[in-house]
Amino acid sequence: MPKPGIKVFAPASVANVAVGFDILGFALEKPGDEVIIREGSSPGLVISLITGAGGKLPYDIQKNTAGYSAYRLLEHLGETDRPLEMEIHKKMPFGSGLGSSAASAAAGVFAVNEFLKSGLSKHEILRFAVEGEQIADGAFHADNVAPSLMGGMILIRDNETLDIKKLHIPHGLCVAVIYPHVEVLTRESRSILKPEIPFKDFIKQSGNLGSFVAAMYTSDFDMIKRSLHDLIIEPQRAHLIPYFYEMKEAALKCGALGFSISGAGPSMFALCDNTGVAQDILEQAKSIYKTKKLHIDTYYSKINHEGAIRF
Amino acid sequence: MPKPGIKVFAPASVANVAVGFDILGFALEKPGDEVIIREGSSPGLVISLITGAGGKLPYDIQKNTAGYSAYRLLEHLGETDRPLEMEIHKKMPFGSGLGSSAASAAAGVFAVNEFLKSGLSKHEILRFAVEGEQIADGAFHADNVAPSLMGGMILIRDNETLDIKKLHIPHGLCVAVIYPHVEVLTRESRSILKPEIPFKDFIKQSGNLGSFVAAMYTSDFDMIKRSLHDLIIEPQRAHLIPYFYEMKEAALKCGALGFSISGAGPSMFALCDNTGVAQDILEQAKSIYKTKKLHIDTYYSKINHEGAIRF
DSSP: OOOOEEEEEEEEEEESTTTOTTTEEEEEEEEEEEEEEEEOSSSSEEEEEEESSTTOSOOOGGGOHHHHHHHHHHHHHTOTTSOEEEEEEOOSOTTSSSOHHHHHHHHHHHHHHHHTTOOOOHHHHHHHHHHHHHHHHSSOOOTTHHHHHHOSEEEEEETTTTEEEEOOOOTTOEEEEEEESOOOOHHHHHHTSOSEEEHHHHHHHHHHHHHHHHHHHTTOHHHHHHHOOOSSSHHHHGGGSTTHHHHHHHHHHHTOSEEEEOTTSSOEEEEESSHHHHHHHHHHHHHHHHHTTOOEEEEEEEOOSSOSEEO | OOOOEEEEEEEEEEESTTTOTTTEEEEEEEEEEEEEEEEOSSSSEEEEEEESSTTOSOOOGGGOHHHHHHHHHHHHHTOTTSOEEEEEEOOSOTTSSSOHHHHHHHHHHHHHHHHTTOOOOHHHHHHHHHHHHHHHHSSOOOTTHHHHHHOSEEEEEETTTTEEEEOOOOTTOEEEEEEESOOOOHHHHHHTSOSEEEHHHHHHHHHHHHHHHHHHHTTOHHHHHHHOOOSSSHHHHGGGSTTHHHHHHHHHHHTOSEEEEOTTSSOEEEEESSHHHHHHHHHHHHHHHHHTTOOEEEEEEEOOSSOSEEO
């Protein structure tokens, strides 16, 4: 019989959010990943079980996002010889653009941090989670990991130093997420982006970002709606997602504040100021993609303020 | 003897503010321009007197920023035949990067609006002031005009539609302004800017802008300080301003939250969290530029919340 352990959940997240490529992301209530940590029988951290991953995730600590993020924390604490067993239960899709590897990394490091009662804050263990996600993603950026671990909507001033700010969330803000079952590889989705952008687009996009942040603090839904436009990334990536513009038009007609690509795609998100609009959008999505004979998953969520939790 | 009229003041302003090229500006308490409007003796608006401009400003309404902004408002009101006399008293330097033409345009339109008791708000007459400044500047943007007219620090989501947001100002925020007497032409200062920017600089600069706005709302001076970096414009323009980097280093050593170019230059500004630091910076500036034998003007100011006023 396995020894008693602790169980944590870390949620999916939406990165980029139309106006903040690589610097903005928020946490969903669901889906997400679960990690269990308990005392092991031999020195060091081992992964004893992975479910929900279809055999795609490695058991090697150094190659597994959850394992590696936890390992880096253990190194930091001087506890790499501590006998620990980790179970990883993937409860969300891979390659969906919803921060699957970030959720695993956040859950892994948070579980160990809680189990060891290290006293470190979530902000203090964030770096290890980002290092964990880096194994899957190749880049060191926190726009999925930070919200998955810490909750809320997080703006990252600087990815290198993980200088972050949790933004104010207006009451009522919620999100409709649509995940069409097509494969978009993050690396590929990133590699198609042009290395330079027109100066005038930079100015316009800056206006949208600045006013979006100001509008969040003032619960100014009208300005959130006017701000949520991506002139830079979305036009370069939309073709990777089947019927993106058709879905976007439908979402905006339903009353979405904004609609764009979640992370590197193929998931799409609509920010909404009320549940009814978000539910309407998901109904529309089901109807549209049914006629296209393309399978989708849909998620309704408020902004998740807590991020990774013990449960 | 001239008929009684009304007298207004519109302040200088600092545009760009390191993180918001063309989309961010704030108003100073001084210097600024004064405009007097009174009833005229023949139909239409005429400029009867200009002082402080060294003969450089045209009396032709269609070519004068204050005159034209007022004229556009009169057109809007169907009052172009109204007999009106305008006096313009320039009380700030031209070509300083402190929004001199914007202050004139703001004063011109505001004076007429007050005199006619049109009932239009400052936001409603903003467009005419921007059109007035456009005569001098060539571009339609509100990053000087909006703060000069409306006060505070203003973020412009979109210059075309003049979709703007007045930001929260943390208590204690103040500014030191240094105007070295060299000529920098706005058009030239603009023409040297590269038409494209590296994508990675766009991301970093977005992080700085977003976190600056968030930090303003939360009075987070530490984050304001970490955010106030211009990776895009300042490196391209600094060489136009004598001893810019020497002055910047001195200002940061004094404790400035940030230091950069005001508008198109040559003025420089330091945002500070207290008066003492701002005064120290101005003393340093006097000392530095004295050894360089370059004449400067210096201004200390809080953020001016009112903008154009009747007095």
